[in-house]
Amino acid sequence: MKLYLYPLLLLTSSFSFSQELDTIPEKNYDEELKLLKNRINQLEALSKEKINQEKNKSSLIDRSKLSFDAIMRLGEMDWNQNNMDIKTGERIKPTTRFWSRALFYLNLDTDITEQFSFRSSIMTHPYFAFGGESDSKLSILLNELWVEYKPAKNQAIRFGRQTGSRIWDNYIGEQFDWINHDGISYVSNYKFNNYLLNIKSALFIEKYVDNASFKKQGKMYGISANFGKDDEMKSWRLSSGLLMAEKLPNVYYSDVANFFYPGDLAPDYSIWTSHLDIKLKQLSNLNFNVNVFYNFKNYKTNPPSNLITDKSGNNYFSEGNVFNPSEAPDFTKQNFGIYGNIGIDFSLFKKEFKTSLAYLYMEKYAALDYYAQYDLARWNSTNIQGPEFMILCQLNKWMRLRSRNFFMQEIKGLNGIDPSYKRSGNRTRLDLLINF
Secondary structure (H helix, E strand, C coil): CCHHHHHHHHHHHHHHHHHHHHHCCCCCHHHHHHHHHHHHHHHHHHHHHHHHHCCCCCCCCCEEEEEEEEEEEEEEEEEEEEECCCCCCCCCCCCCEEEEEEEEEEEEEEEECCCCCEEEEEEEEEEEEEECCCCCCCCEEEEEEEEEEEECEEEEEEEECCCCCCCCCCCCCCCCCCEEEEEEEEEEEEEEEEEEEEEEEEEEECCCCCCCCHHHCCEEEEEEEEEEECCCCCEEEEEEEEEEEECCCCEEEEECCEEEEECCCCEEEEEEEEEEEEEEEECCEEEEEEEEEEECCCCCCCCCCCCEEECCCCCCCCCCCCCCCHHHHCCCCCEEEEEEEEEEEEECCCCEEEEEEEEECCCCCCCCCCCCCCCCCCCCCCCCCEEEEEEEEECCCCCCEEEEEEEEEEEECCCCCCCCCCEEEEEEEEEEECCC
């Protein structure tokens, strides 16, 4: 080939390659971006429309929600019980007893407006029982009935019958609180980076005196503060508060049995409560929980009690004013309580489990409620100490199976005939917990 033809051939090849490149269609990224923006705008419009529809629902029924909670006690057994005849001092070995019971709650929650909400709740009280030493009875009672007003996004004021655990973190329903309370409570929340601060207060009327001034009414009131942090690795919460009471009743009426029960706790107290909760999420939710209680009230004599007896076996409520307090054990300094718990989560047989080991030491007048319903032993009272072992299995999103075992003994003897004697006993429970 002639040398002068090489430049011509090279020019021809370059021209052909340029033509091939020109034939490749260019992708219209601007058009695709425009379509994508239009789609995003459509989704945002649909989302706003859905939110507005939710806000503008015309019917209260559409803004109401029913929920159901149940504790199905499949079995409860008291075993290895030890007691004493309070008149003769004779040691008694009560028989092992077994029974089952059920406790149901039906709740109705309604968002009236963005600022007002309402709850109505009923319960079976106290339960129906099958077996044991009492007849089966069912009574349906009011559990909660309140209206909540939110003056700001981080504040809420609640009026009506409500739970005390909303204000005091360790005022736990199954552990300490037996009834709900009538009155007003206030909660405010503040967030600082990942830290959360809650400030709470409440005033409840506990005893209604007909046509009497407010000062003469039985009251329970106080404040608390909660500070904590929650992140991917761990969470912790520290709270502290003061719970005070005036003129609480020592005798209360049973709607089920239709008669009055004598009470056991002090009618007046000033209890400091403190709660610490730490959870290590990366270590199978290893959890530490400590609750401390101290009653600052100084009692010169034992407050009225149906459990403290003199040498003849009489108590404060015995007929004929025959009770001799000088012959009864002294409980005036029994003001301290502590409850500690350690727990962990684990998987087994494709099910999620929780287990914990706890210890309770609760002196006579450190309790938070005048019912003294520490239902961890056969005698239902404070002045109690001992360990608890719990294991819980998550069956599905609605049901959990829980076993609790208590090994309890009195801290101090109650009876004047032999103050050194302390009752003891074990209790085992198997519960099916249902929530939906």
